[in-house]
Amino acid sequence: MSSAYVIARLRKGPLHADLAEYIERIPGTFEPFGGRFLVHVTPHEVLEGSWDEDVVMIGFPGVEEARAWWESPAYQEIAPLRTRHLDGDIILIRGVPEGYDATKTAAGLRGMLKGQE
Template identity: 60%
Template sequence: MSAYAIGNLRPTSPLHEDVFVYMEKIQSTLDPFGGRFLVHNATLEVREGAWREALVVIGFPGIEEAREWYDSPAYQELVPLRADHIPGDIVLVEGVPLGYDAGKTAAAFREAQAQAQ
């Protein structure tokens, strides 16, 4: 099942030189774990709420690969180049399996809620 590293970043302007170095080197840390950028420096079209941050989404074959990438010495060496200059939040999350049905999940939540009352 696919997994994702999601960054909710708040870049400052102008960007620090370290951020450019981070961007130039990050792909080489992703390659051994099958990681690839799915969203990076994209224009966001906010439909609800307020979103002022930059969104980054990196896809991986699975959650283990995402964890191994984040914890790898190669990536950990780069983290300060970004984190020292761009505050934000980073999460790793598993995707849903092929054929996922939100209606079935709603039914399970409804049943669990009814049993809890």
């Protein structure tokens, strides 16, 4: 089983008491699903392109746990505290499995490219 991650790219907005409440309450919503903050609005350095938004990343044991957290009544109850004040994009993504080898992915890509010649 691969780990899973919920990644949020949040546009900066005005401060509001709802956001403080959301931040206080969110850890309690993902802990029952094995989730934890990996990144939480920490300073970042743009290496390529542009990225002015804040980043939040929560790790989970798997996609099922991440989806269960997102759909949970506990999280859905507090989500409006954020969505009323901040716009952003949020994705759920699988991590690579243990022992992932990128060279095998490259070999498959080379095979597909060979068929296009």
